Every structure is written in structure tokens, then in C-alpha cells.
Amino acid sequence: MPSTVRKRAARVTRAPGAFPLAALQYADWGVDVESALKTLAHQAISVHCWQGDDVGGFESAGVDIGGGLAVTGSYPGKARTPDELRLDLDTAYALIPGRHRLNLHAFYGEFGGRRVDRDAIAPEHFKEWIAWAKERGIGLDFNPTCFAHPRAADGMTLAHPERSTRRFWIEHCRRSREIGASMGKALGTPCITNIWIPDGFKDTPADRRGPRERLAESLDEVFQKKLLANHNLDAVEGKLFGIGAESCTVGSHEFYLGYAITRRKLLCLDAGHYHPTESMADKISSVLQFLPSVLLHVSRGVRWDSDHVVTLNDDLLAIAREVIANGYLDRVHLGLDYFDASINRIAAWVLGTRNLQRALLTALLEPPGILEAEHAGDRTRRLVLQEESRGLPFGIVWDEFCQRHGVPVGDRWLERVKHYETSVLAHRR
Ligand code: RNT
Ligand code: ZN
Numbered sequence: 001m002p003s004t005v006r007k008r009a010a011r012v013t014r015a016p017g018a019f020p021l022a023a024l025q026y027a028d029w030g031v032d033v034e035s036a037l038k039t040l041a042h043q044a045i046s047v048h049c050w051q052g053d054d055v056g057g058f059e060s061a062g063v064d065i066g067g068g069l070a071v072t073g074s075y076p077g078k079a080r081t082p083d084e085l086r087l088d089l090d091t092a093y094a095l096i097p098g099r100h101r102l103n104l105h106a107f108y109g110e111f112g113g114r115r116v117d118r119d120a121i122a123p124e125h126f127k128e129w130i131a132w133a134k135e136r137g138i139g140l141d142f143n144p145t146c147f148a149h150p151r152a153a154d155g156m157t158l159a160h161p162e163r164s165t166r167r168f169w170i171e172h173c174r175r176s177r178e179i180g181a182s183m184g185k186a187l188g189t190p191c192i193t194n195i196w197i198p199d200g201f202k203d204t205p206a207d208r209r210g211p212r213e214r215l216a217e218s219l220d221e222v223f224q225k226k227l228l229a230n231h232n233l234d235a236v237e238g239k240l241f242g243i244g245a246e247s248c249t250v251g252s253h254e255f256y257l258g259y260a261i262t263r264r265k266l267l268c269l270d271a272g273h274y275h276p277t278e279s280m281a282d283k284i285s286s287v288l289q290f291l292p293s294v295l296l297h298v299s300r301g302v303r304w305d306s307d308h309v310v311t312l313n314d315d316l317l318a319i320a321r322e323v324i325a326n327g328y329l330d331r332v333h334l335g336l337d338y339f340d341a342s343i344n345r346i347a348a349w350v351l352g353t354r355n356l357q358r359a360l361l362t363a364l365l366e367p368p369g370i371l372e373a374e375h376a377g378d379r380t381r382r383l384v385l386q387e388e389s390r391g392l393p394f395g396i397v398w399d400e401f402c403q404r405h406g407v408p409v410g411d412r413w414l415e416r417v418k419h420y421e422t423s424v425l426a427h428r429r
Contacts (some may be wrong), residue, residue, distance in 0.1 A: 011081070018177055020402040022393040029367040029389065036364035039329070045356055046101040046141045046192070051349050053090050054341040055077045057107030057145065061115075066416070067198030068242020071235035071314055073342025077425025082110050084428070086132055091420050092349040095413040097357065097380065097405035101138055103335055104129060106176050118149060119171040123182035130186045139189035144176035145287035146197045158218035159199040159211040159250040166218050169197070173222040177232055184231035191297055192333055193224070194268050196237040200245025210252045219259060235295040236260055237268035240275065241427040243304065261290050270297035270337055272306025273316060281318035285326055298356050308339040310352040312359060320359035325366065347417045353397025358398055365394060
């Protein structure tokens with residue numbers, strides 16, 4: 001498209017007076033736009049650091065990622081050092097309205113060129129990250145890295161048949177919790193330390209009981225030490241299958257649901273970790289009957305992959321709606337989990353985070369008449385309102401939100417990413 005046409009189009013969407021009119025239209029449907037914008041402004045999303053370098057980490061051990069995870073694509077310019085990753089993150093955060101958290105994995109520690117194995121990591125390896133987060137006033141979340149390591153090469157970690165291998169990963173997870181607690185303490189906001197392990201079977205196992213008993217036992221050892229809840233919160237994440245673990249995943253959904261309920265842990269629900277016709281959104285109000293809070297890994301499954309960039313699709317809208325409509329914002333911790341190496345990685349961060357915010361805003365702007373119709377037993381009206389309200393001027397409200405928070409409106413943030421690509425990323429070779 002010629003640039004003059006593009007510029008004119010951009011100006012039209014920002015026509016002065018559009019927002020007050022949109023707010024009036026929402027008011028007519030019983031929706032208070034200002035209160036929705038206020039709620040959204042306070043909603044921090046935990047941005048996953050691993051989109052920035054294809055889940056690479058900084059150990060420089062040159063081990064394959066493994067664990068049933070796969071990152072495809074070779075888009076140039078990925079972050080190779082902690083400083084590069086932080087610069088990329090700063091660039092992304094500047095294009096996302098509001099203030100957000102950062103979710104780190106253990107192998108993003110800064111080891112000063114020394115080989116520090118996973119069972120030897122400590123808070124000192126994360127002091128730069130903590131300082132960086134403190135300076136920006138953002139919270140940190142954490143994850144032990146139980147993959148991309150020779151001791152996980154056979155696809156087993158906490159459920160491993162050998163005691164010595166289990167011990168190694170138990171120690172890694174214990175230390176991860178301590179690191180999480182040190183982050184939470186330093187930053188004044190609890191760190192969620194989420195445990196996901198790859199353990200599973202490519203082909204039909206003869207024994208499903210043994211590995212699950214070992215996993216429960218290992219986890220109990222990991223969690224033995226009590227940590228203050230305002231420093232660290234523990235979460236456990238199940239999964240359906242991964243590449244090379246097609247036949248059985250030790251840490252399945254049922255396994256962790258039971259574990260989280262009996263041990264009072266947070267359950268992490270990852271949107272890409274269920275059967276394709278199953279909806280993660282529908283699980284939220286079920287598990288919250290029995291658990292105080294959950295962590296969400298907002299992701300997008302596409303066929304065999306559970307980690308595509310989050311788009312504003314029905315699944316995402318449903319997740320956000322369940323959180324908002326049920327009044328769960330204070331019990332649901334929102335995080336992202338995807339990795340795409342085939343497009344600009346900063347754009348992937350910005351787009352996915354903004355999409356989750358857009359889904360939340362859509363939910364916050366839901367006309368109350370829908371619920372009222374249901375309560376009145378009028379299912380016809382509920383369906384009509386659900387469908388007709390899709391035509392409300394959502395985009396104008398979102399643009400206003402972006403503008404108020406000083407970030408680019410519409411697709412204009414992409415120009416900034418492209419500029420960063422030519423001025424910074426292109427020099428990383
Ligand atoms: C893997 C899990 C897990 C990872 C990250 C890197 O299937 O979703 O959350 O994606 O820890
Ligand atoms: Zn996940």
C-alpha cells in the first residue's frame with residue numbers, strides 16, 4: 001500500500017471524538033468504560049523471557065533443548081547475552097501498555113563464564129536480573145529448567161528410575177524455589193516458581209504407577225522447606241504430551257490437580273496442554289472450587305505444537321472472559337508461554353501480550369445484560385446479546401487505552417520494532 005494511503009487510514013481511526021462516542025455506546029449497553037480501563041491498567045502479565053532467545057538460556061553448554069519441546073524458525077537477531085535479552089525486553093515493554101512482570105527460567109542465570117551445574121545455582125546468579133527488575137519496578141517469576149541438560153537426555157527427571165538422577169533434579173528444584181523467594185523478597189512481590197518437567201514415554205509404558213509414585217515423592221522433597229508466601233508461591237504444571245513423549249506424560253493434568261489440591265500448591269494451566277477440543281477456559285472455575293489460586297500459561301496450540309504466538313481467537317477470549325466474569329482476577333495469575341523463532345521475537349512478545357490485554361478488555365466490557373438474561377432464564381436473549389455485542393466499538397476503547405499509557409496505537413508499534421531490528425538486531429551475527 002502506498003504510504004500516503006496508510007497514513008490517512010491511521011489518522012481516521014484516531015478521529016477526535018471517537019472515544020467519547022464509543023463510551024456512550026457502551027454506556028447504552030450498561031457498560032462503564034472508565035472502570036474497565038482502570039481495572040485493565042492494574043493487571044500485570046508475566047512475560048516469558050524465553051521468547052527472546054528460542055528457549056536457549058545462558059549456560060552455553062550447547063545441549064539440545066529436548067524435553068519434548070521444539071522451537072522452529074531461524075529469524076535473525078535473537079538475544080545471545082543477558083544484556084541483549086534485557087534490551088530486547090525493554091524494547092518490548094515500551095510498546096505494551098501498563099507495567100508487567102518477567103518470567104525467568106533457571107538457565108537464564110548469569111554464571112560469569114563459569115560452568116555452574118543446575119544443582120548448584122543460587123540467588124547470586126540472578127542478582128543482575130533482580131537489580132534490573134527493581135529499577136523498573138516489575139516483579140519476577142521463576143522456573144526450574146528440567147530440560148536441555150545431559151541428565152534429562154532420556155526424558156526423565158523427577159520421576160527418573162535412578163535415585164541419583166532424581167536427587168540431582170530435586171536439588172535443582174529446591175534451589176529454584178530459594179531463588180524465587182530471594183526475588184520475591186527483594187522486589188516486594190511474591191515470585192511464582194512453576195515446576196514443569198518433561199518426564200514421559202514415547203511408547204506405551206509397562207509401568208505407569210512407579211513413575212507417578214516417584215514424581216509425587218520427589219515433589220514432596222522439593223517442597224519440604226517452608227518458604228514465606230509473600231516471597232515465593234509454588235506452582236505445578238501438567239501436560240498432555242510432547243514430542244518424544246507421545247504415549248504417556250507422568251505429570252498429567254489429573255496427577256497435578258490431585259497434587260495441587262492435597263499439597264495446597266498453585267496449579268498451572270497451560271492453554272496448549274489439553275486435548276484439542278478441550279477448553280482450558282472451562283477448567284478455571286472448576287479448579288478454583290478447590291484451590292485458592294491458579295497460574296495460567298496463556299499459549300496457543302496448533303496441531304502438535306502447544307506454543308504458538310497468542311492470537312485474539314475465541315479460545316483466548318474465553319479464557320479472559322472466565323477470569324473477569326467470575327471475578328477471579330485476584331486468584332488467577334496471568335502468564336504467557338509460547339516461542340516462535342520464525343518471526344521477529346520482540347514483535348512476538350508485544351503482539352501476544354497486547355492480545356491477552358485486548359482479550360481482558362473485551363471481557364471487562366461485556367454488557368451485563370448477557371448475564372441478566374441468563375439469570376432471567378431467557379436463553380434467546382442471552383445468545384442475541386452475546387452476538388450483537390461483538391459489534392460494539394471495542395477497538396476505539398483499546399486505542400484510547402494505548403494512547404493514555406503512552407504506547408503506539410494500532411499497528412504503529414511495529415514501526416518501532418522494525419527500526420530496532422535494523423538498528424540493533426541486524427548487527428547480531
Ligand atoms: C512446556 C511447558 C513449560 C515450558 C516453559 C519453557 O510444555 O509449557 O511451561 O513451555 O517452561
Ligand atoms: Zn507452559
